[in-house]
Amino acid sequence: MGLVLSGCGGDVVVAPVSKHAKGSRWSPVNHTVTRGETLYSIAFQYGQDYRTLARRNRIKHPYTIYVGQKLKLAGTTGPATRSTRKSTQSPRTVTRTTAKPATRSKTEKTSRPESSKNTGTVRWRWPTQGKVVETFSSQSSTRKGIDIAGRLGQAVTAASAGKVVYSGSGLRGYGKLIIVKHNERYLSAYAHNRKLLVKEGDTVKTGQQIAEMGRSGADRVKLHFEIRREGNPVNPMSYLPKRRS
Secondary structure, three states, X not given: OOOOEOOOOOOOEOOOOOOOOOXXXXXXXXXXXXXXXXXXXXXHHOOOXXXXXXXXXXXXXXXXXXXXXXXXXXXXXXXXXXXXXXXXXXHHHOEOOOOOOOOOOOXXXXXXXXXXXXXEEOOOOXXXXXXEEEOOOOOOOOOOOEEXXXXXXXXXXXXXXXXXXXXXXXXXXXXXXXXXXXXXXXXXXXXXXXXXXXXXXXXXXXXXXXXXEEOOOOOOOEEEEEXXXXXXXXXXXXXXXXXXX
């Protein structure tokens, strides 16, 4: 799943479609960076923690990567160093993130989001209204989150405050996708949108509208919503508040 930049009122830079479609078991050893990708998007694509991927490739904050650069997806990790490689591409092909250096915190229970010294407690809310039509399954490679049915153009909101680290349509199987980083351990993803209202680097508040629901990359109008903890998909229903019946 490659990341691309797309925002309201901005240029759209689309990354080539990856062979690693949602639910695919194909897992290469290396990944060659293509236009529009970020370290976050590549880590999300392969189900990895972005910090581990950065350490493995000796990349330090602000996690700058270059078109054509080869990243190791497996193997030992080492101390990170700032890249000194010069890009021969235009500035638009180089993506910089603004994540803080990685920090480790105490292990938590999956059902309860933890407090981060840097960002505070992650408090979750439902990203949209509607019936859950597909549930999470840790045994399935295609059910990494939940699907919520709704109307075309229905508001999709940030499930918690954070920073947008991806906004685009370069990940096969996800359509128009937004990924929000909430702290050093948690990301959330919002897929199949009709329109994206935020761009990479934007800071969003809990409940702020970030997209319009659609059916891009899907067979029906719905929101596909995921929560990733250290790169791994977890059951959103264990984090979201219970709805009244």
